[in-house]
Amino acid sequence: MSRDEISKIVNDIFTGIFKLENEVISNETNTDDVKNWDSLNHIILINAIENEFKIKFPLGEMADLRSIGDIIDSCMIKLEGE
Amino acid sequence: MITKIIYEQQGVSDQEVEVISLLFNDYDEVAEGDIIAEIETSKTVVEILASSKGLIKNSVELNSTIQAGDTIAIIGDSAEEIDGETDKEVKLDVSEKIEKSISAKALKIAKSNNLTEDDLKKLNITSVEELNEHIKSDMSDNSSSLNQDFFAQYTEQSSPKNKLSEIESLKLAQSKTLPCTCSILIEDFCIEAFSKKHNLYFNNIFPVLASICSDELMKYRNLNGFFHDNKKHIYEEVNIGFTLDADEYLQVPVVHNCEKLNSEELKNTFIELLTASITGKMTISMMSKPTFVISDLSAVGDCFFHTPLLAPYTSAILGTAIDKNTSRLSLTLTYDHQMSSGKEALLFLESIRTKLSI
Numbered sequence: 028m029s030r031d032e033i034s035k036i037v038n039d040i041f042t043g044i045f046k047l048e049n050e051v052i053s054n055e056t057n058t059d060d061v062k063n064w065d066s067l068n069h070i071i072l073i074n075a076i077e078n079e080f081k082i083k084f085p086l087g088e089m090a091d092l093r094s095i096g097d098i099i100d101s102c103m104i105k106l107e108g109e
Numbered sequence: 110m111i112t113k114i115i116y117e118q119q120g121v122s123d124q125e126v127e128v129i130s131l132l133f134n135d136y137d138e139v140a141e142g143d144i145i146a147e148i149e150t151s152k153t154v155v156e157i158l159a160s161s162k163g164l165i166k167n168s169v170e171l172n173s174t175i176q177a178g179d180t181i182a183i184i185g186d187s188a189e190e191i192d193g194e195t196d197k198e199v200k201l202d203v204s205e206k207i208e209k210s211i212s213a214k215a216l217k218i219a220k221s222n223n224l225t226e227d228d229l230k231k232l233n234i235t236s237v238e239e240l241n242e243h244i245k246s247d248m249s250d251n252s253s254s255l256n257q258d259f260f261a262q263y264t265e266q267s268s269p270k271n272k273l274s275e276i277e278s279l280k281l282a283q284s285k286t287l288p289c290t291c292s293i294l295i296e297d298f299c300i301e302a303f304s305k306k307h308n309l310y311f312n313n314i315f316p317v318l319a320s321i322c323s324d325e326l327m328k329y330r331n332l333n334g335f336f337h338d339n340k341k342h343i344y345e346e347v348n349i350g351f352t353l354d355a356d357e358y359l360q361v362p363v364v365h366n367c368e369k370l371n372s373e374e375l376k377n378t379f380i381e382l383l384t385a386s387i388t389g390k391m392t393i394s395m396m397s398k399p400t401f402v403i404s405d406l407s408a409v410g411d412c413f414f415h416t417p418l419l420a421p422y423t424s425a426i427l428g429t430a431i432d433k434n435t436s437r438l439s440l441t442l443t444y445d446h447q448m449s450s451g452k453e454a455l456l457f458l459e460s461i462r463t464k465l466s467i
Binding site for chain 1: 381408
């Protein structure tokens, strides 16, 4: 799966969970930029991505994913490794 | 003439009740005033009376749950008339219902307090609420001889001879706590810098607090126990619960054996429990046996935590919150004064403040 494909899926999940409509999402979008991106919603987001791509983020790694770019990079690595 | 016996709601929580006895078979003859059924409400057992004479046919089954407005039985002059189900609703008048003098639940509680059925009759107590009121008033009134008898028995029974494992939840619920609260502030507290320094998960300071508290609770042991039977009970292990709003209700997941975990393990266990809660995989064991609780509002918003409430089987709870406008972190401890002195509580808070400020 290409980075663009992964990026599109992650963005769709992200905008769905945080109910974003017109906001511009980029790789740089991080936890400080999105009002409701808190500890609980982060788990919901990561859980949804794990289910979508059938991958698993270790707890330590999950806690360190603080931007869309971080998440996409991590997904890329995991999917390439399969 | 057909008469329907309808269940009328007894109290706000009695929309649904259980039929616990049906005293007549279908087409038996009943007289006006006969007890035809018994239903169990949240407070008591209510006898349902026949409001007219005739042949009866039950409309509900034994041990079934019925709702307000349901027909319990039909009374008519003949079997044909009943089977024809001619409608004529006669609502049961409240005065026609006779409550049993004492509810089964009240009797059970009374027994555990060495009160007999006769004692309850003398006191005109029929419900659990009335019994609890009586026990409360007993605490401040020693003038009645019955009260004195009751207290003599209670004191004798409650002397500290039971093992911890034998304590019944009912008795524990009746034990009193004397909650007191004290607070301490940390000025110029920058959560962002603190979070970066300790690599926190979304500014949640629980793992750091849990680590500090577990160390301190090994010193201030009275804050890690509970009071019952006029005796202090101290836990050996430190299991710290944290409060979590999940789907509009409160959960208290517990990090067990905190005294054996390092900061990273505490953080990972904390995230694990959060994940279990959010993904619906929380188990009873994950929420069992907290010995101390931390209620952390620091990641929620700007506020001051005034009065955390003690959880059952504990003697202290730490509430924490941040007011970003004034850069103040507040630490509020509610503790059971039967377990700890105010000085002890403040020294505990002072130790936490010192360690957080390092």
